[in-house]
Amino acid sequence: MFAVRRVLVSNTIKDVFTRSKHSLPDLPYDYKALEPIISADIMQLHHSKHHATYVNNLNVVEEKLKEAVAKGDVTTQIALAPAIKFNGGGHLNHSIFWCNLSPCGGNPDAALVKQIEKDFCSMEEMKKRLSEATVAIQGSGWGWLGYDQKTKSLRIATCANQDPLQGTTGLIPLFGIDVWEHAYYLQYKNVRPDYVKAIFDIVNWKDVNARFKTAAGC
Numbered sequence: 001m002f003a004v005r006r007v008l009v010s011n012t013i014k015d016v017f018t019r020s021k022h023s024l025p026d027l028p029y030d031y032k033a034l035e036p037i038i039s040a041d042i043m044q045l046h047h048s049k050h051h052a053t054y055v056n057n058l059n060v061v062e063e064k065l066k067e068a069v070a071k072g073d074v075t076t077q078i079a080l081a082p083a084i085k086f087n088g089g090g091h092l093n094h095s096i097f098w099c100n101l102s103p104c105g106g107n108p109d110a111a112l113v114k115q116i117e118k119d120f121c122s123m124e125e126m127k128k129r130l131s132e133a134t135v136a137i138q139g140s141g142w143g144w145l146g147y148d149q150k151t152k153s154l155r156i157a158t159c160a161n162q163d164p165l166q167g168t169t170g171l172i173p174l175f176g177i178d179v180w181e182h183a184y185y186l187q188y189k190n191v192r193p194d195y196v197k198a199i200f201d202i203v204n205w206k207d208v209n210a211r212f213k214t215a216a217g218c
């Protein structure tokens, strides 16, 4: 009887552990769906290699963190923080990025357009400022359109490396542009401005609209 109970408890722990592992989300479209703006080669490498590596490394470092917490080893917990930020940020950022893009993403809805015009005067001005900030990122990072719940306004921000927008600035991410070279170099080479300009042709406004509604509570 006790043996059976031990097996059940053991299996339950295994189930919880398995469920707590992060996994690579499926793309909501084919690798070639965003062509000609983003090639199938880039999408396949970016999703199946780069994003997958962030997920795998996050699972490894979380396991080390669990062990350190169980041992009360605060020094190791602190030492693991940068790896959690990098790999956790990489997983969060890319999970948003895939959904932010679509070959048929519709249009910004009336509520979002109204907010953009309030905060940036026009859609074109918002795109211009987001593009300029994103192109100017030194090295690898992300450009974001985010929502500030304190001021109830949209903000443009940039993050270095894989720093996640909400975790580092408090802004709610609505639309992000990945400007790590792995996101564009195979196709656009060193011409980051052309990639940033082109990406506005494949924005999934349906996804951005939904994120805005959730963030703004409207």
Ligand SMILES: [Fe+2]
Residues within 6 Å of the ligand: 046, 050, 094, 178, 180, 182, 183
């Ligand atoms: Fe990336």
